[in-house]
Amino acid sequence: MSINKVNPYNIEPHTAEIYDNIETQTHDVEFIINLLKKYGCKNVLEPFCGTGRILIPIAKNNFKVTGIDNSEMMINRLDSKIEDIPVEIRNNIKIIKGDVTNLDWPSNYDAVILGGNCFFELASLEEQESVLYKAYGAVNNNGYIFIDNDNIENRLPDSWCKLNVENKSYPTGKCQDGTELKGFSIPVFADKKNKIWKAKRRLEVYKDNKIVNQYEWEIQKHPIGYSEIIKMLKKLELKIVNIWAGTKNIQEYYEGATRATFWVQK
Ligand SMILES: C[S@@+](CC[C@H](N)C(=O)[O-])C[C@H]1O[C@@H](n2cnc3c(N)ncnc32)[C@H](O)[C@@H]1O
Helix, strand or coil: CCCCCCCHHHCCCHHHHHHHHHCCCCHHHHHHHHHHHHCCCCEEEEECCCCCCCHHHHHHCCCEEEEEECCHHHHHHHHHHHHCCCHHHHCCEEEEECCCCCCCCCCCEEEEEECCCHHHHCCCHHHHHHHHHHHHHHEEEEEEEEEEEECCCCCCCHHHHCCCCCEEEEEEEECCCCCEEEEEEEEEEEECCCCEEEEEEEEEEEECCEEEEEEEEEEEECCCCHHHHHHHHHHCCCEEEEEECCCCCCCECCCCCCEEEEEEEC
């Protein structure tokens, strides 16, 4: 069970729409689809699938894809998108609602996609390691795992460690029905060396410029770095096929890159 008891994507239904309005990038999705084609993968698992930013294009490219997510609100939005696509593509998709940290993952996949900075959803290196371990169990022998995260090496950046200062954060924005969300984050704990960061989070919901709801919760994060991922891959004896410095202006990984993207084989 995850240390974080609250999934911030499941606090307020409009969060899913705000997510889709903000996260519109497609370079990583195209990158993943090219890898799946190049390496002959047919059957794909995407834990942390959210509203389907990666999952739906995978299905539209004729791969069979299973998504896992534990936010009912994100899955509801994903479901309504799935209803709008042709039935032959819809048949490529299966969605499982569950917490990746305690669910028994399905298996026999050609590839598992740990994309979209998904390790940042998890509270500790142990949780991240357990997710990679489950990905290892879900993929066939000779199958592939894609891992793509912001690269925070060695220590928490100083900018993360200004405690008790409130910052605007996700989810912030306006929805089609006029509802406005304002998210805030106050860092309350920062262990620079072990990269454990905790924050109090707050969400205000406005309708017609009047506040109608307010939610508060706490989160813990462990931003992962290249070296930690390398260590986990070695433990599982996964073969590194390639490492890039992200999927935007594609280049091989270099020290100091702000993103680390792995394609590894079991
Ligand atoms: C940043 S979104 C990413 C969605 C999608 N992969 C993308 O890149 O657009 C993270 C998703 O992970 C889900 N999530 C976070 N923690 C989870 C957990 N422990 N188990 C299952 N899903 C989780 C959230 O509900 C959310 O939908």
